[in-house]
Amino acid sequence: MSAEIICVGTEMLLGDILNSNAQFLAKQLAQLGIPHYYQTVVGDNPERLKQVIEIAISRAQILIFTGGLGPTPDDLTCETIADFFGVPLVERPEIIEDMAEKFAQRGRVMTSSNRKQALIPEGADILPNPTGTAPGIIWQPRPNVTILTFPGVPSEMYRMWEETAVPYLKSQGWSQEIIYSRSLRFWGIGESALAEKVTSYFNLLNPTVAPYAGNGEVRLRISAKAPSEAAAEDLIVPVETQIKEIAGLDFYGVDQETLASVVGKLLLQSGETLSVAESCTGGGLGQMLTEISGSSEYFWGGVISYDNSVKVGMLGVNPDDLAKLGAVSATVAEQMAVGVKTRLSTTWGLSITGIAGPTGGTDTKPVGLVYIGLAGPKDEVASFEYRFGQTRTRPFIRHVSACTALDVLRRKLLTREP
Template sequence: MSAEIICVGTELLLGDILNSNSQYLAQELAKLGIPHYYQTVVGDNTERLLDVIKIACSRSQILIFTGGLGPTPDDLTCETIAHYFGAPLIERADIIEDITKKYTARNRVMTPSNRKQALIPQGADILPNPTGTAPGIIWQPKPGLIILTFPGVPYEMHRMWLQSAVPYLKSQGWGQEIIYSRMLRFWGVAESALAEKVSSYLNLPNPTVAPYASKGEVKLRVAAKATSNIEAQKIIAPVEKQLKEIAGLDYYGADDDTLASVVGELLRTTNQTVSVAESCTGGMLGQMLTEMSGSSDYFWGGVISYDNSAKINLLGVNASDLDKYGAVSAIVAEQMALGVKDRLGTTWGISITGIAGPTGSTETKPVGLVYIGIAGSNGVDVTENKFGVTRGRSLIRHVSACTALDQLRRKLLAQ
């Protein structure tokens, strides 16, 4: 038994609207322990929607539709579902009454086109919409098949799902088990390298372990099926412990942790402070640090020294070194880190200087070359990083800031 998510709307296919509904529903199905193996996006076209319904009925037992429930001619979901199963559409007076009340409350008059939203297949139950005018349906057109429809507006769909769909599915025997997962997070290791290290865990039946990579970060999703979150956590715990031991310092946190939040907590608990001097990242590192509530406890400020004059006047970088070695160099990164640390009086100073591209490179200094300096009580360490031209400007800047945080994290853990 499995569910299938079908999102209807040409605007989704064109990329005009981000399809967040499928992500939300996938997460909600996991909470109920309902497996789902397919998601489909289809435009506002009757024939193609009929094809999708036919395929979905052959492989899934719960079909969840979002979108296509509005009052306009291209809103085809309900009438197409009814047509596929040979059921007539019935106008429900209670839906007309509900829509009329909502329009009256907004000092508006219901238009004739809104009557379309009151048409549902004969035998279907209404899935109430507390906020919008388009109700959904809950229908079992044949034994072993459940159909749920929702409007495409996310906040309407979320409320309808929680208030009506979840209780209904539980009443049908679903939700006896849940799928609970932990997302383990790693930095400084490639996805392929980590996957090789943990390869013996990737075929476990329960919990399952799956690798992911995104924007320089690698993740391992550890998911367990159980009767409760507590039981699932017990299943996950020993595997999580072993994975962390294998990864060592490359593991930095789990679930909602970020490099900035982990570094911030390490600084706070040890009563240490940090300041930043940024060139190519243009304040991104400072932004990451200040996204954390209470970051003023440990982050004292920074300098965006984009032009060489700012490096000289604000950070004390030697002008002759800039002339000789250039702004993107180890010696300049070293002086930037020391300069911001000394001027702001912090425990640590971090510097980033590099070439984010797409212009500004030379044969000896390609796009993606970034120097990161970490100044502490024992001097300065500078690393040369080659993040690669193919990553693009935005990603090079992001990876540079994250790598700087990771380098500080490792130093704090080594104390």
């Protein structure tokens, strides 16, 4: 028993939107232990969609569709599937009632075009949509063929999948050995350097270890195949423990953890607070920190000191040092960190000043040169110089600067003397 994912929408073929639905479904199928070997993206064209269905049913038993369930003329998924299998569409009054209620709750009037969403193939079961107006279907039009359809809106599809599709698929007994994965996250070490340290683990068969890198971060995905998640966990944990020991401080988190969330936990544990002063990152560091729910417990705020007058007036940076050394310097980074820590009365002050490019660089201070300042308890202060590369893009330099600042603080919190 295998599944095939079919994503319907011309906007994906044109590159207007990212096909995150296929990624989500692929991970979910692996967790359920349902093999899947093919993914297809097809535009809003009935004939091409029929061709895709013809191919899919020759090599898979579960067809999972996303997209094309809306009220507009180009939403043709349901009627094309019905036409392919020679079954009429029927209007389901319970769908009409559900849509009308949702429109009323939102203070809107349901239009006649929305009734199209109540048309599903005769004999199909409704796959409820708790948040949107377009339901899906669960249908077995032929022996050994099961069809599930979902709207293309990711948030709607996720909930429909979790609340209805997963219980249904489990009830059919199609799950085989599951594939369970854990992602280890690293900062401050390159992919090749980390790979050299853990190269022997790449030869494992179960679990397997695979490296991924991007935006300055390296990840190692450990995947195990087993009858259950608990059994897979037993295979993963020993390898995970060994890799963490090898990586040391370069390892910072697991799965959905971020540098900001890890730093937040450390600050909460110590009962300490943080403020930031940013120049080239323009608030990016503060944004990362405030993306964490509850961050107001330890993050008190920041100053975006883009112009030198703000560095002097708000942060107390010495104007003579600015004139002599420039805004992108270790001394200024340290003074920014001390200044924001003092001004906001926090335990720690973290600063960033640099040249994000693509203009503004010189021979002595090229694009990608960044200084990070850290001021802490007992009047301690330090600065760190980084060169992120003259050919890197502005968004990349800004992103890695903010992440590296968090990493500087993380390492300090983990290694400081009691």
